[in-house]
Amino acid sequence: MNSTKHFNILIIGAGPAGIGAAVALSKRGIKSIAIIERSDKVGGIPSFYKKKKGGVRTFIRWSRGGIPVFGEDYAQWLEKQLLKTKVQIELQTQVLNIDAKKKILTLVSPKEGEVNYSADAIVMACGSREETLAERGWLGGSRPVRVFFTKQLLCLLDGNHLLPMNNPLIIGSDLIGYAAAAKLKAAGASNAVIVDNRSGPKCGFFERLYFRLWSNPKYQGLSIKSIEITGNKTASGVKLNGKNIPCDGIVICGELIPNSELALNGNIKVELHSRKPVVAEDYQLSEPGWFAAGNMLGGFHGAEWCYFNGRRVARGVVNYLSQT
Ligand SMILES: Cc1cc2nc3c(=O)[nH]c(=O)nc-3n(C[C@H](O)[C@H](O)[C@H](O)COP(=O)(O)OP(=O)(O)OC[C@H]3O[C@@H](n4cnc5c(N)ncnc54)[C@H](O)[C@@H]3O)c2cc1C
Missing domain, CATH: 3.50.50.60 (FAD/NAD(P)-binding domain)
Structure with missing residues (x-):
């Protein structure tokens, strides 16, 4: 040296x-x-x-x-x-x-x-x-293909012009989660479902209003105790309090x-x-x-x-x- x-x-x-x-x-x-x-x-x-x-x-x-x-x-x-x-x-x-x-x-x-x-x-x-699945504690289940962190999503969407999912599910409800939902919709995906273990989204009202210009994601949060990712080879949904929400890709955002x-x-x-x-x-x-x-x-x-x-x-x- x-x-x-x-x-x-x-x-x-x-x-x-x-x-x-x-x-x-x-x-x-x-x-x-x-x-x-x-x-x-x-x-x-x-x-x-x-x-x-x-x-x-x-x-x-x-x-x-x-x-x-x-x-x-x-x-x-x-x-x-x-x-x-x-x-x-x-x-x-x-x-x-x-x-x-x-x-x-x-x-x-x-x-x-x-x-x-x-x-x-x-x-x-x-x-x-961003916090990993293990660090979040309340997020269990398998870790199949098509589970991304924001940076990986950006590399696909913005870096390579690839749309990795059509029916997205986003875990995490702060600005990054709403921004990801808007970016996915702008690239051709359907409105995302956003889930979090809190009663309301973390993203502020005005930021959510702004992202409504592109997408109107559905928020699911109240009384969620745990989320389990389902799917064998590729993500096919999440189980929230025993109820299955289907999707074909998951983005883990924020925290x-x-x-x-x-x-x-x-x-x-x-x-x-x-x-x-x-x-x-x-x-x-x-x-x-x-x-x-x-x-x-x-x-x-x-x-x-x-x-x-x-x-x-x-x-x-x-x-x-x-x-x-
Ligand atoms: C995934 C993600 C998405 C986000 N999206 C948004 C958004 O859409 N809008 C918004 O307003 N904010 C967003 N944020 C918040 C964002 O981090 C801040 O806006 C801002 O970029 C933080 O600035 P920073 O300089 O503290 O850190 P960063 O922008 O993260 O910069 C840190 C730099 O340090 C370098 N570095 C780290 N460790 C080392 C090392 N050991 N050796 C050499 N270099 C190193 C990294 O490569 C990086 O370039 C996002 C954050 C994350 C993590």
């Missing part, structure tokens, strides 16, 4: 939060900043939502009066902001491990192989993922969990139940010089919130650097 390269700031993740932090830190005059992204493009989750004629805009620009935009357009706007700075962008580079005390990251990329980077301060903006595995591996304190890193003032983590931003902080936040949160976290980083 080559010797360790040193930076003022390292940012893990080039989604909205990481880019917000990079742009703000650069504007505050910090010279040596690198942003590390495992994917081959910047933009994070929004970049997976492709722009399409007749497609569904699922990201809201609150700073532009609340206009809905395509994720891809938002990701391109983020990229433009990043390219205006001198921040070093490392694509196809995954952070494998961290040494929190020494502030060292071990990275791997096809270009450099395995290398170590160190920094005076590090921002973790690793995003979140986001922070990607805090790296923090855990580095002995940074993480709430084990929620997987949120423990955050103090200025978004500082339990090890000095480590910060978190965006969806890593837990909860469901849209891209614009994450971008501005990244900018706020940058202020905390600058305060920290001025005190050390």
